[in-house]
Amino acid sequence: MFDLDALRQAAELVHQSIPPTPQHAWPLLARRLGCQVWVKHENHTPAGAFKVRGGLVYIQELIKREPRLPGLITATRGNHGISLAMAARDAGLQLRILVPEGNSTEKNAAMRACGAEVIEYGRDFDTARLRAAQLAKTDGWHFVPSLHPDLIKGVATYALELLEAVPDLRRVYVPIGLGSGICGMIRTRDLLGLDTEIIGVVSSAADAYAQSVEQGRIVCTETADTFADGMACRMPAPEALEIIRTGAARILRVDDAAIRHAIVALHEDTHNLAEGAGAAALAAAMQDRERNRGKRIAVVLSGANIDREVLAAILTGKPAVADQSRSNPETAHSAPAAH
Structure with missing residues (x-):
């Protein structure tokens, strides 16, 4: 893993672009x-x-x-691909991205x-990932x-910004997909010598990481229907x-209803x-409201890339739109060791 100097160098690199x-x-x-709630606005990146x-x-x-x-x-x-597309464009590199059929039209755009x-x-x-790996070998x-x-080191720069800007945080809540965001937060907290608690958050319908932590071994789930x-992680990375x-x-579990309520609250x-x-x-x-009463906490708003129809249904209280329930690329890989 990286040290504090390497993290600061990564931050300098990132800040040249955003x-x-x-x-x-x-x-x-x-x-x-x-309680006092600080929001880290990663929804504000390009x-x-x-x-x-x-x-x-x-x-x-x-x-x-x-x-x-x-x-x-x-x-x-979605977000992994958008990230690479922006970086590849700036570096003058060609990039081919495979997504499952029926993927978010807005993220594809x-x-x-x-x-x-x-x-x-x-x-x-999984089907798209296997095909991408085949094409990589062929081409x-x-x-x-x-x-x-390097992905963890890059995303850890958001943790460096937050933890240095807001001292004395009792705890920080971080969503878990495949894990780069929370791993970066943990590493940064440790490098800065802080005692801030880091709370991981998973979907109750995709709780492979929670089960794995509880059982002390890799636990994969059959579905990730959130x-x-x-x-939407089914297979944790070791x-x-x-x-x-x-x-x-x-590690806390939250269901889709609670997530929808939080989207409305943030709005x-x-x-x-x-x-x-x-x-x-x-x-x-x-x-965790009772546990946090009177404390100073932070939550990571990791992204805002939600399709308009899904958002509209949530904000108007209409029945849930189920078109984003398939497993995520950054999370539902079938060969963690390949990373």
Whole structure:
């Protein structure tokens, strides 16, 4: 893992392309939860999510190792692909992204807008990922995984911004997909020598990481049926699980109803948009209301890339839209060891 100097260097690299995102303490959220609540606004990046940081660092480090790359290929359901598309565009590299059939049209459009070739293939992420790996071997292109030390180092720069800007936080709530975000937060907390508790948040319908921590071994689930596709993890990555197991204070489960409620709360109290995974940290903090009373806490709003129809249904209280329930690329991989 990286040290503090390497993390600061990564932050300098990231800030050449995107400014630090804000963290705000919102009075209405404080009244709602009975404590001071700081929100880390990763929804304010140009990619609409925290993962853009990892893509920038990963590709810069990759170019140092392999300066004559013919191109990159990956599989995704959204934010991982948007991150890589922006970084590849800036580096002048070709990028091919495989997504499952029926993937979010808005996320697909964002990737294409950055110059990536987006190919819909297969019924789910696993099918798309296997096809991407095959194409990488056939074409000699570099296959980009969804979890890698350079990706963790890149996204950890958001944790550095938050923890240095807001001292004396009692705890921070972080959503867990495949794990880069929470691993970066844990590592940064430790490098800064802080005693802040880090609480991981999973969907109750995709709780592979929670089960794995509880049982002390990798536990995979058959399904991950949550509209919060950024947390739709069926198969934990061993390297991420070890960091989470030793560094997180607790793992909390939140259901889709609680996540929808948190999306509405963020809209009403802060006028910010959140995708499912982006609102999960607040949902967990609301669940922890009594524990947090009078404390100083933070929640990570990890992204805002939610399709308009899904958001409209949530804000108007209509029946849930189920078109984001398939497993996520960054999470539902079938070969964790390949990372």
